[in-house]
Amino acid sequence: xxxxxxxxxxxxxxYNISAGQAxxxxxxxxxxxxxxxxxxxxxxxxAEEFFTKGLQKAKVNYDAYCQAFAYxxxxxxxxxxxxxxxAITNYKSAVRIYRSxxxxxxxxxxxxxxxxxxxxxxxYAGIEIGAKGIKLxxxxxxxxxxxxxxxxxxxxxxxxxxxxxxxxxxxxxxxDAIAVLWNILSRRYKIPSNKVHIVISSGLKQELDKYNKxxxxxxxxxPVNLDPAIKITYITPxxxxxxxxxxxxxxxxxFTATQLDVGSGNTKxxxxxxxxxxIPVTFxxxxxxxxxxxxxxTDGGLDNYVKTAEDIWRDSLKRIVMNEFFIKRxxxxxxxxxxxxxxxxxxxxxxxxxxxxxxxTEIASQDISEFRRLLSTDYDNLIxxxxxxxxxxxxxxxxxxxxxxxxxxxxxxxxxxxxxxxxELIKEVNTANPSKKxxxxxxxxxxxxxxxxxxxxxQQYTGLVN
Numbered sequence: 001x002x003x004x005x006x007x008x009x010x011x012x013x014x015y016n017i018s019a020g021q022a023x024x025x026x027x028x029x030x031x032x033x034x035x036x037x038x039x040x041x042x043x044x045x046x047a048e049e050f051f052t053k054g055l056q057k058a059k060v061n062y063d064a065y066c067q068a069f070a071y072x073x074x075x076x077x078x079x080x081x082x083x084x085x086x087a088i089t090n091y092k093s094a095v096r097i098y099r100s101x102x103x104x105x106x107x108x109x110x111x112x113x114x115x116x117x118x119x120x121x122x123x124y125a126g127i128e129i130g131a132k133g134i135k136l137x138x139x140x141x142x143x144x145x146x147x148x149x150x151x152x153x154x155x156x157x158x159x160x161x162x163x164x165x166x167x168x169x170x171x172x173x174x175x176d177a178i179a180v181l182w183n184i185l186s187r188r189y190k191i192p193s194n195k196v197h198i199v200i201s202s203g204l205k206q207e208l209d210k211y212n213k214x215x216x217x218x219x220x221x222x223p224v225n226l227d228p229a230i231k232i233t234y235i236t237p238x239x240x241x242x243x244x245x246x247x248x249x250x251x252x253x254x255f256t257a258t259q260l261d262v263g264s265g266n267t268k269x270x271x272x273x274x275x276x277x278x279i280p281v282t283f284x285x286x287x288x289x290x291x292x293x294x295x296x297x298t299d300g301g302l303d304n305y306v307k308t309a310e311d312i313w314r315d316s317l318k319r320i321v322m323n324e325f326f327i328k329r330x331x332x333x334x335x336x337x338x339x340x341x342x343x344x345x346x347x348x349x350x351x352x353x354x355x356x357x358x359x360x361t362e363i364a365s366q367d368i369s370e371f372r373r374l375l376s377t378d379y380d381n382l383i384x385x386x387x388x389x390x391x392x393x394x395x396x397x398x399x400x401x402x403x404x405x406x407x408x409x410x411x412x413x414x415x416x417x418x419x420x421x422x423x424e425l426i427k428e429v430n431t432a433n434p435s436k437k438x439x440x441x442x443x444x445x446x447x448x449x450x451x452x453x454x455x456x457x458x459q460q461y462t463g464l465v466n
Contacts, residue, residue, distance in 0.1 A: 024063040028054050032069050039077050047077055068097035072110050079117060087117045116143040121152070123191045124456070126449040127181055127198040129221070129232075131164035131207060134177040137446050138189055139453055151454070153446060155189075157181065163217075164207045171220050179223035186227075193227040197452060200234035203265065240448045241270045242278045247451030248441045249338050258334045260429075261444060262341030262422055264288035271330050279328055283321065287343050287418030294417055305413060306376060309420045317421075321428050332432035339363075339426075340444030343418030346406045347371045348440045353385050353399040361440045365426050372419045375412065383407055 023029050035050030051073045058066035071094035078087035091114035098107035115121070121142035128135045138155035159177040162170045178198065185191050200208070200218065208214045218232040235243065245259045255276060260269035267283040285293070290309070298308040325331050348361050351371055355361040374382040385403070390396040410418070430436055443450075 023065050024061045025057065025066065028057045028061065028063060028066045029069070031057065032066060032073060035070075035073055039073065039080065044077060044081055048074070051077060064097055064101055068094045068101070068103075071097065072113075075110070075113060075117075079113070084117055088114060091117065112143055122195070123154070123189060124195045124453045125185050125189065125191045125197070126453050127178060127196070128201055128449045129163060129174060129178070129199065129204060130201045131204045132162065133158050133160045134163075134174060134181065135159075135446075135449070136181040136184065137449050137453075138185070138191070139450060141454070151450060153443065153450075155184075156446060157184070163204055163221075166207070166211065166213065166217075171217070174221040175223055178221060179225060182223060182226055193229045196227075196230055197449075197456065198230060198232045199449065199452060200232065202235050202237040202240040205234045205236065235448075235452070237266075237268060237282060238270075238278070238280045241268045241280045241282070243448040243451035243455065244268075244444065245270060245272075245278070245338075245451070246455060247446070247448055248340065248444050253336060256334060257336040257338060258331050259338045260331075260340075260425070262286060262339070262343055262418070262425070264342065267341075267421075267425070271328075271334065273330065279330070281324060281328055281331055283324065285317070285421065287341070287414065287421060290421045291414055291417035295413075302376070302412075302416075306416060306420070309417060313420065313424050318424065318428070321425060325428055329432070332429055334436070335433065336437045336439065337429065338439050338441050338444075340441045341418075341422075342409065343415070343422050344440050345442075346410055346415060347419065347422075349399075349402050349406045350382060350385055353387055353403060354390060354395070356399040356402040357395070359442050361442070363438050363440055365430055365434075365436075365438060368419065368423045368426055372416075372423045375416050375419060379412060 031050055032054040035047045035054060038044075038047035038050060051070050055067060055070035055074070057063075058070055071090045075087045075091035075094060078084070078090060091110055094110050095107050095114060098104075098110060119142070121140040124139050124141060126137045126139070128137070135158040136155065137153060140152045140154055142151070159180065161173040161177050163174045164170075182196075185196060200214070205214060208217050214234055218234070222232060241259075241261075244261055245254065249257050249259055255272045258269065258271040258281075260267065260281065263286040265286045265288060267286050268281065270278055270280040273279050290312075293312060294305060294309045297312065298304050300308075331337075344363075347368060348355060348363060351367050352361055352363065371382070383403070387396045387399055390399065426438070
């Protein structure tokens with residue numbers, strides 16, 4: 001079971017205007033508000049006294065709202081102090097009273113807190129329709145004790161199609177694939193329709209836009225048995241970059257870190273500026289497209305291949321990258337960058353094989369440069385890293401299996417092309433802040449669709465203030 005943690009700020013208290021009318025004693029409410037402030041100040045013993053006394057007064061006054069508020073506060077207090085059973089008991093009382101008063105929004109929020117104590121999550125699913133395949137991600141979302149959203153990737157299934165061909169056959173293949181994945185969701189996982197999201201990827205949308213066929217495609221590939229409540233939507237490259245950051249970068253670093261994904265066809269990422277506006281960073285080249293460019297300009301041996309790649313960088317690509325980073329300076333200035341992509345996976349797998357099971361692995365820019373050097377000077381030893389230092393045979397087996405996957409995916413020239421492109425990019429990133437920390441995100445390949453689901457989860461209470 002794949003696991004990745006995403007930190008998301010949660011709205012704990014949702015107030016309803018009618019609640020103010022239901023409060024029978026402002027003195028009791030002030031006592032409970034004092035308890036809340038004491039709890040936030042880590043004064044747990046004093047907070048418990050105020051909550052308990054306030055609850056007693058609320059019961060004497062038959063003040064239902066203050067009773068619910070007190071139970072909720074005690075639930076939060078016991079959650080913070082690891083008294084799980086007491087937290088569950090008090091949350092249940094709070095939910096029951098809030099629902100009896102018709103305060104459904106706050107009852108739903110507290111029920112989420114209750115489920116976090118019980119270890120119960122909510123199941124969501126995303127189906128990504130890409131140019132070369134359709135991928136299903138089933139995710140269980142939980143709110144942790146620390147009020148952070150964790151998600152577990154329950155299933156990651158894909159069906160190869162060729163949607164970008166834009167032919168009758170490719171349209172039928174796409175429709176059939178969605179029907180198969182929808183049957184898996186509805187029969188095996190029984191996920192409700194309002195928690196299933198079907199999205200056309202930005203790369204496929206770009207192809208469809210050339211012929212103004214986005215809406216047509218979304219309609220023609222819709223299976224007959226798909227629930228009418230489920231819409232097939234699409235995202236732009238900028239939205240995909242933003243959602244990838246949401247799905248990859250922990251909440252506590254969302255507005256201070258940058259993110260860059262080196263894909264096969266392009267390289268994209270971005271960051272939030274000081275006004276919390278997302279600034280996309282994109283380049284038209286990725287590992288595979290750079291390799292094709294190199295091969296179009298050389299037919300010589302390996303030395304000539306490397307020289308051609310370096311000439312292409314120096315003569316044209318460097319200026320493009322420098323201009324993008326000059327305009328979007330925070331890419332260079334920030335202290336942390338989350339990086340992902342197949343070539344990053346390959347470098348981490350071979351240079352740090354012990355990290356095969358890690359969700360996040362910190363790597364240095366020197367690791368990338370050294371990997372580039374070893375590709376040309378010591379390839380045979382590079383692809384056979386020593387695993388004898390691993391005490392756990394099971395861990396060594398996982399690492400070896402991961403290395404085999406890398407070598408089955410990339411040959412030497414593909415690794416060279418991707419690493420040269422990545423190394424030169426990182427060198428430019430490091431010009432203003434050479435102490436920058438780079439973190440590889442293992443499950444970035446489901447980052448944007450996970451970000452899409454997480455965004456839906458966190459927006460469930462917006463727009464309800466009235």
